[in-house]
Every structure is written in structure tokens, then in C-alpha cells.
Amino acid sequence: MENLDITTSNVVCTSSPSASEGGRRPTGDAEGLRAAESTPTIDSLAITQKSEVIAKKPRRSFSADYKLRILRELDACQNSSEKGLIIRREGLYSSTVSNWKKQSKKGAWGMLNTKRGRKSEDPGAQRIAELEKEIEALRSKLRQAEIIIDVQKKVSEMFGMPVSEKTQGDQK
Numbered sequence: 381m382e383n384l385d386i387t388t389s390n391v392v393c394t395s396s397p398s399a400s401e402g403g404r405r406p407t408g409d410a411e412g413l414r415a416a417e418s419t420p421t422i423d424s425l426a427i428t429q430k431s432e433v434i435a436k437k438p439r440r441s442f443s444a445d446y447k448l449r450i451l452r453e454l455d456a457c458q459n460s461s462e463k464g465l466i467i468r469r470e471g472l473y474s475s476t477v478s479n480w481k482k483q484s485k486k487g488a489w490g491m492l493n494t495k496r497g498r499k500s501e502d503p504g505a506q507r508i509a510e511l512e513k514e515i516e517a518l519r520s521k522l523r524q525a526e527i528i529i530d531v532q533k534k535v536s537e538m539f540g541m542p543v544s545e546k547t548q549g550d551q552k
Contacts, residue, residue: 447480 450470454477457463467474536543 446483449481450477452485 413480450466450472454463457466467477533543
């Protein structure tokens with residue numbers, strides 16, 4: 381038999397003969413009390429069902445031509461109700477339109493078409509950076525080779541081996 385307590389939205393399932401006491405819990409029954417406390421409430425079940433992920437709308441972007449057209453339409457309006465009608469028709473916010481007006485007064489129409497976000501690097505600058513890195517690596521190899529040659533000369537002098545004239549001529 382299933383009892384429903386409407387005031388607290390608790391559902392209690394009991395199968396004992398003492399469940400026929402009406403809408404109240406049986407007194408002195410500790411197991412029935414623990415079972416009633418551990419059963420989930422309707423409110424807690426509703427919360428777990430509402431945890432679905434909702435997709436986020438992509439950010440809208442407007443071209444400079446579109447912005448200019450809307451601003452001209454709004455300037456041609458006689459009263460604020462007509463302006464509100466245009467804004468609602470286009471699905472815009474008044475703050476967006478006021479930002480567009482500020483940009484047009486500053487003369488920033490050229491900036492309206494620029495894309496937001498990370499600026500792309502100049503391919504020439506990237507190539508220059510690669511070449512500079514390569515030059516530095518070659519310089520370090522040259523220093524290392526010069527050190528090795530100096531050590532070889534000193535070792536040959538210690539053992540009394542003659543150094544070839546061609547090697548001595550390179551140093552001059």
C-alpha cells in the first residue's frame with residue numbers, strides 16, 4: 381500500500397499491516413521511520429531531472445553596412461515608438477544601438493569591420509623569427525667547433541706533433 385503525505389511531498393511505501401493507521405506513521409516502529417527518512421522526495425527528484433545541458437547561442441556579428449542601415453532607419457523615425465518597433469523587429473538591444481552611435485560619432489566605421497580576437501601574425505615576421513633562430517643555432521655550433529680546434533692544437537703541441545701550415549694560415 382502507498383501513502384502520500386501532501387503537506388511535505390514525501391512518498392512512503394509500506395507493506396506492513398500497521399500501515400492501515402491512516403495518513404500517519406505508525407508509532408514505535410523504528411524501521412518504518414528510517415525507511416521514510418531515506419526515501420527520496422518529489423522535490424529532490426525534480427531537481428535531478430532539471431540538470432540537462434542547454435546549448436549556448438553563437439554570438440551574433442553585424443557588418444558595417446547593416447549597422448549603418450539600422451542607424452539611418454532609426455534617424456528617420458519621428459518618435460520613440462517607431463524606434464522601438466525597428467529594434468524589436470531586428471532583435472537588437474538599445475544598448476547595442478547606442479554603442480553603434482558612439483562608434484559612428486568617433487569615426488570608427490573602419491574599425492567596425494575588423495574581426496575580434498587574436499590577431500594573425502605576418503607570415504614574413506614568422507619567417508624572420510625562424511631564420512634568426514637558425515642563425516643563433518649555427519653560431520653556437522661555430523663556437524663549439526672553434527673550441528674543439530683550439531683543444532686539438534694544444535694537444536698536438538703537448539705531444540710535439542707539428543701543426544700543418546694550412547691550419548696556421550687560417551688563423552691569420
